Amino acid sequence: MTRGTPSDPPATGPLSPRDVAERASREACGVPTDLLEGYVALLAAISTGGGLDGEERRRRRDIGALAAERDVPMRGVVDLYLSATWIAWPSLPGVLAATGADALRRIGEAVFHAADTAITAVAEGYEEAQRWSLRQEESFRREFVDDLLDGRRPETLAGRAERYGLRLAGSYVVVVAAGAQPFVDGGPATRRVEAVVDGSRTSREVLVTTKDGLLVCVAPDAGGAVEEFVGRLLETLGPDGGWRIGVGRPQRGPGGAVRSFEQARQALHMAQRLELPGQVHLASDLLVYQVLIRDRAALADLVDGVLEPLRAGRTRPETLLDTLSAYFAAGRVATAAAQQLHIGVRTVTYRLNRVEALTGYSVYDPQQGFTLHVAVLGARLLGWPGDT
Structure with a gap:
């Protein structure tokens, strides 16, 4: 007045x-x-x-x-x-x-x-x-996020989730983003994304947080909320930040978020290991790789049995592995692989012949080529030859 x-x-x-x-x-x-x-x-x-x-x-x-x-x-x-x-x-x-x-x-x-x-x-x-109230609320929120994404105390999650606009009885998808620098609560990149989400039509049912250096979004699997968030995330982070985004599969119930989170995180891990093109990687598109990695011991045996002889050659095994990866990614076309690697076609052909001479597996034989391809994928997933 x-x-x-x-x-x-x-x-x-x-x-x-x-x-x-x-x-x-x-x-x-x-x-x-x-x-x-x-x-x-x-x-x-x-x-x-x-x-x-x-x-x-x-x-x-x-x-x-x-x-x-x-x-x-x-x-x-x-x-x-x-x-x-x-x-x-x-x-x-x-x-x-x-x-x-x-x-x-x-x-x-x-x-x-x-x-x-x-x-x-x-x-x-x-x-x-x-x-004090803000610190207490941040503590409650952090505890809830950790329980939600770690799968702890599922009997209390549904009730606590309502406080943050989530109805865990429905189906949710978890999206994670990784960049050159870890995401932290209250950091500049995190705040920008939160501001963008707050302005969206589905903001009330979307939870944006961080976990283990990743930016995490829990969004309902309805009304295009996930697609909208991924699009806004790419616009906010920009095309040149080295970002990768993993998208889990839809999961239902209090324990669904942790399952979708693990799928999204694994999709990121696989995309980085396999050097897959693009910035957005869907767990549903990488199911075949999950099958491969599920039996890690068997996959390691395959990699060692097929590719270990590459260590005996004059050419570094990493170079031969890169050539095999480019060859299979190019649809087994040596010319396209050479362009991707920025080398001559004869060099690609020479390296493929060296692989056959060392391992006994030829990329030109359908069955042997399939074995080599799976072994190469396994090597990427396991980090061979560097840290197996």
Whole structure:
């Protein structure tokens, strides 16, 4: 409300603290009067030469914290205190007893300095309570995210998920993104993505968070929410950041998020190992590789049995492996593989012949070529020859 245009008519006599509080509450659009507890008495004491001690400041900070807990807007609390100050002014003992302009000026300076100090203390208590509430909420959210994506305490997940707009009885998909730098809660890239999601039509049912350096989005498998998020994510992160995105398969129920999360994370891992083209990798498109990696011991035996002889050649095994990968990726066309590798066709042919001479497997024989292809994929997935 505009100062100088009070809603109540001028008082005909001194106002009691209760009268001041009630009028100030009306001026401040109904902010509770108990948030002024002791304030009018404080102003009365200041007007007669009293002071504002440390105990009173602590009292104001406690009141500020109480206002924050009640979700009273800070601007409303400030309005309440300012209204109480000007409403109480004509009734303050020092003002009533003052003789002359100089005396009124000194009292005014003291009263309004005390009002400034009191309101500042209220604001400090308010802000401290909000920071504590925010830290507590962040702790609750982090705990929920970890339980959701680690599969812990599934019996409590559904109820806690509603707090974040998720209905885990439905079907959800988890999308993860990895970049050159790890994603962290509150980091610049994370905040940009959160801002974009907040502006989308499905924002209420989408949870954006981080986990193990990955940006994670839990989105409903309905209404194009996943496609919308992936598109917005690519627009936000940009094309040149080295980003890769993994998309899990739709899963239902409290335990579905952890399954979809693992699928999305594994899709990222496979795409990086296999050096797959593109930025977005769907777990549903990589099922054949999941079959390969499921029996890791058997896959390792295949890789060792077929490719281990490559270590005996003059050409580094990594070079021969890269040539095989490019050859199979190019549809077994040597010319296309040479273009991809930026080498001559004769060099590709020479290397393929060296592979046959060392391993006994020829890329030109359908069955042997298939065995070589699977072994090459397995080598990529297992990190052979570097860290098997």
